[in-house]
Amino acid sequence: MLLLPLILCLFNFSLINSMSFMDFRPEINQGSRIIHASLTDQESGKVWQIEEMISSAARLEGKIDVTSSEKPKGTHATIFYSYKSYDNNKRLVMQNNDCDLYSYKSDWDKMLPGVTKPMINTILLIGPSFIYRIADSRWKEENDTIIRGALMHKQSKIISQKIKVTAYYKDQFGDVTEPNRIELTEYNPLALALNPDQEDTRKSLILDIYLNSVTFQELAESVQPTPGVGCPVYLQDNLGIPEIYSTKIHFIAKDTASNNKYPSLKEIHGDLEGKIIRLAETRLGHTNNYLYDYNLGVQYLLSKSGDCRVFPIDLKSLGIDINGNFQMGQAFNWLDKIPKYLGQVIFKQRSGLKVAVWESVQIDKVIESGKYDKVVTTIYLSSSATEKIFTDDMIVAATRNAYRKDSLGVFQLIESMQRDFYDVNIDLPDSEYEDAFKLGDCFADPTKRLTLTIHLLCDVGKKSNCIKKSEQMTYGLRKSLMEKLVKTYKLSPLRIVDVEFIFSKDRIEADVTIIEAPNIVDSFSVDYKHIKTSSIKVLHKTSAKSPAECLRYFSAYYSPGSVVYFCKNENLCVSTENPDVTESTTSSKGTDCSAFKFPLKNLNRFGQEKSLSDIHDSLLVQIVHETFTLGQEDSEYTYEIVDVVAADKRSEEKERELYKMFNSRGALTPNGLDIVEVPSIKRFSDCYRACSKSEDIFCETFTFCDNADSFSCIVSSLSELQISRNLTFQEHCKTYVKNYLSDYTPQINKAYKVPISVSKKLWVDDCASECAKTSECFSFGFCDGLCTFGGYYSESNTKFDSKCTIYTPKLSKKYQLTGSEIVTEVLHTELDLDMDQCAAFCFDYKQGDDDQCKSFNYCPKGKEPASCQLTKYSVFDDKTVTNQSTSCHNYQMKTKQNQEEVNKDNWIAEKPNVRTTGVGAFGIIVLFMLIGLIVGFVGPYSVMKIKSSAIFRRPSNDFTWSRQVDNNEEDQHEIQI
Known part of the structure; x- marks a missing residue:
């Protein structure tokens, strides 16, 4: 009979032992709680300080800070938990810059640092709030006792793992869920059953609770895993990061690095579809501008002078992931893998802003500064009604922490970078993106640039207002045409540096300027x-x-x-x-x-990029008769590409070489004398012509301002050295100065036998400028940084010198454009000549006394080969038979009489009613000249580019150029400029 009670006792024990603290969920329904306590192991004397924060909002979540003061070195760990129902078997434990997952089955799979007893490990992992797990079960009343000098009520119960839990609280009518002390003692029911009178002398765990406070403050954001450490998993539901839904983005960001006390400011324009990025990076007041071309895998470092350097993009570059692929997220916020949702936290750097957090952890990761054992990238997003670059969210910040393990295998934070985002938007005007993604004068050498005129037909016979509507949709038309070129031809979009349209009554012409592809040798490491x-x-x-x-x-x-x-x-x-x-x-x-x-596996892609010499023929085969559409539904227009014509080398695109960038954010200040504003200018090309085409003024510099809604053009006769004190900072203005070097052709490895001037130490550009302004200088030499002037160039007065180059005026500049009326009767026709060769052919052509070349028609290459037609007639002669051409132009030797004829044809009968005071005369002359050029050459055109070189201008009133030949000839043409 004695065995029966023992068997019943053991049976009851087995039932009790089948339950554990982890099988109960704490019931906290009165808001969030903060608990401070200490856990003492009476056997070893070790003490752990515990602070637990509990949020009971949408789900039960908590954070437990555990600190041990054990000598010689204490330990600290932070424990996070989160569950909806009874899914309470996971803990994230952060310590030593690492985060580990602890899992529970029949016991916890890992022990906290410095803990050797399973019961201590369990109490620390579930926190002091474990009392709420067992509060609803039966408690046994025991005799009151004195604890810490105070009489306390006492209750006990037996819980799993043979543990006796005893709760002490001062108020005998209090709630067992708010004790002042909890004692946990090993419980052996078998020993007690055999000898119930034996005194219990075993050591126990003492949990002293100093604070157990209800707070109605929302703690959900305070109990999430600490961002920046990186965990293998997170305890929230799997929530994907919102996608960047725009193909174009713009933002300004401040990067602050832990190892650099000077932050950098970055402005980025990104085009996901075009796979290009513009980066302006400012540090210590100095700004570097970069253009990244992920199509070819190269980056350009741009300079203020317009020059650029080409570097290969590698795995450490902006926007490249570990596999060598372009990822906008990597350029935007260092992300090159899908992050995991961490939860919502308070971002203290932005005045307590609530943000959603996503995090990516990468092991053995290579970044710009080297290879690290762990790199953690954290993204902070906030809900926004206005800035919606990430669907309905606004990016606030991103951080990147790079860790290496020390000799003990502990992660040490080596480098930390925080990027704060400002002015994030996707609704910038198209014009700003176009300006941002232009290489501009990066390849200023004429041999590295090609201008083609694409002829478009617009809904022939269907919509009579097509041309007019197209003028109103210039940006859309430019975008569609560029997409056609890029996609059909596999052309990198950065190579298309300019597209300008000319609208006539029945067709549209697009002048497309393309630069050479980067040197293949410079494009790879x-x-x-x-x-x-x-x-x-x-x-x-x-x-x-x-x-x-x-x-x-x-x-x-x-x-x-x-x-x-x-x-x-x-x-x-x-x-x-x-x-x-x-x-x-x-x-x-x-x-x-x-x-x-x-590393980007882009050599094959680079090989597909055509050189300039092949582009024209390839386009004639691939895109002629191709169509594209623009607009929507009933306002949709169809465009057909009918021809691709080689633009005249004397076109405006080439003439832009006559001027170079002087200041990208500076403007001339009008003074009414030698610096004046030209009214009614809305395009750079018009402002350019106002300066470059003037025969009545000596225009050396000009400013063009494009501020979206307003435009201004300011021209000046001041030189490059004189304008600095007249410049003011203006964000949307650019100032250009005359580039005289473009007026000369180099004769390499040549030097003067007897120069006409002493040597001066000058840059070659300045040497050209000085020669152009000196009436005695007909050519100049440049040897090892020394500049000398010379007379007419000939073989007899020059010698070979490998270190020298002589520059002579370009012969084609002796001819002026008369218009698109071409002479019908021709003396001779040559095919496949360029503009300079045609001019030289006309200059030297003479057959008998009467058959001299007075003018020539030049037709650039299109579906038909380029043709040079020499004629002994002038378009200014009323008896000359002419006809109108769509792509050919007539050129005639520059003389004073011819220039007067051109001005006469271009003059507007009705003069504006303006006062011609000394203050305004300069501007009026420019304005009349500009209107004359535009209207006089237009004919049926609404807008027309002046396809002629700038006339060689001198400050003196009279100057003549004589024909430059190797030997003196009797037949010399004198041209008055």
Whole structure:
């Protein structure tokens, strides 16, 4: 009979032991709670300080801070939990810049640092709030006792894992859920059953509770995992980060690095569809401008002078993920993998703003500053009704923390970067994006630029207002045409630096300026190695005489390998997948090679990019008769490309070389004398012509301002050296100065036998300017930074010198454009000449006494080859038979009489009623000249580009150019300018 009570006792114990603290959910219904307590192990004397914050809003969530003061070194861990119902078997534990997941099945799978007993581990992981898990079960009343000098009521109960829980609280009518002390003691029911009178002398755990406070303050944002540490999982529901729904974005961001006390300011314009980014980065008052072309994998560093340097994009570059792919998120906020939702927190740096947080953790990650054991990228978004770059959210900030492990395997924070976002938007005007994504004068050399005129027909016979509507949709038309070129032709959009339209009664012409593709050798990173070529594991092999030839060959392969070696001494060109070829330590047993790497796998894409010399013929084959549409529904218009014509080299696009950028954010200040504003100017081209086409003034500098709603054009006779004190800062203004060097043709490796001036130390641009302004200078030489003036250039008065170049005036500038009325009767026709060659042909042509070339018609290449037609007639002669041409123009030798005829044809009969005071005379002359050029040459056109070179201008009233030949000839033409 004695066995029966024992068996019943053991049965009851097994039932009790099947339950645990983890099987109960704390019931907290009176708002959030803050609990401060200490846990003492009476056996070892160790003490843990505990602070628990509990949020009971939409779900039960909590944060437990545990600190041990154990000597010699204490420990600290922060524990996070979150669950909806009884899913309470996970904890995130943060310590030493690391976050680990603890899971519970029959017991916890890991022990907290410095903890050796499972019961202590359990209490610390679930926190002091465990009392709320067992509050509803039965408690046994026990005798009151004195604790810490105060009489306390006492209740106890038996819970799982053979634990006796005893609660002490001062108020005997109080609630067991708010005790002052909790004692946890190991409980052995079998021993007590056999000897119920035995005194309990076992050591226990004492949990002293100092604060248990109800707060109606919302703590949900305060109990989320700490951002920036990085966890393997998060306890919130899986919520995807909102996508960037715009193809174009713009933002200004301040980057603050932990290892640099000087923050940098970044302004980024991004075009996801075009795969291009503009970055303006300012640090310590200095700004660098970059253009990233992810189509070709190159970046351009732009300078104020208009020059640029080309660098390859690599895995460390802005916007590139670990696989070498372009990701806008990586450029925008360093993200190159899908982040996980952490929850909502309070962003203290923005006045307590509530933000949603997403986080990405990457192991063994390479960033700009090197390789790290762990990189954590955190994104902060806030709901916004106005700025909706991420669907309905506004990006507030992003952080990137880079960690390395020390010798003990503990993560140490090495580098931290915070990016605060301002002025994030997607609704900037198209004009700003167009300006941002232009390389502009990056390739100013005329041989590196090509202008083609694309002829468009617009809904022929269907909509009579098509041309008029197209003028109102210029930005949309430009975008559609560029997309057609880029997609059909696989042309990098950055290579299209300008598109300008000319609208006539029955057609549209688009002057498209394209620059040369970057040098293939400069577009990829290269290492120089001394190797044995026999050690290369050859994938493909060929012979090449230069690195460019080698790379061009392999650019035709779809998979050329990850490295291409070019060894000049052996003319060897080899591709391989193995980037690590052992270098030879013996100079006699190896050869010097260049190793080109392709981390973006973009060599094949680069090979598809056509050079300028091939573009025109390819476009004639690929896009002529192609169509595209613009507009919506009943206002949709269809455009057909009917021809692609080589633009005249003397077109305005080429003439822009006559002026160079002086200040990108500066404007001349009108003074009514030598600096005046030209009224009614709305386009850069008109302002440009107002300065470059003037024959009555000596215009050297001009400013054009484009402020979206307003425009201004200011011209000046002041030189580059004189205008600095007249410039004021204006955001949307650019000032240009005359580039005299464009008026000269270089004769390389030539020097004067006897120069006409002493040598001066000048830049070559300044030397050209000085020569142009000196009546005795007919050419100039430049040798090692020294400038000298000379007379007429000939073989007899020059000599060979490898260090020198003589610059002579361009011959084609002796001819002026008369218009699109061309002479019908011609002396001779030559095909496939360019404009300069045609001018030279006319200049030297003479057949008998009467058959001299007085003018020529030039028709640039289109569907038909370029033609140069020489004629002995002038369009100014009333007896000359002419006809109107759509793409050909007539040119005639510049003389004073011819210029007067041009001005007469272009003059407007009705003069404006304006006062011609001394103060305003300069501006009126410019205005009359501008209107005369535009209207006189227009004919049926609403707008027309003046396709002629700027006339060589001198400050003196009278000056003549004589024909420059190798030997003195009797037949010399004198042209008065």
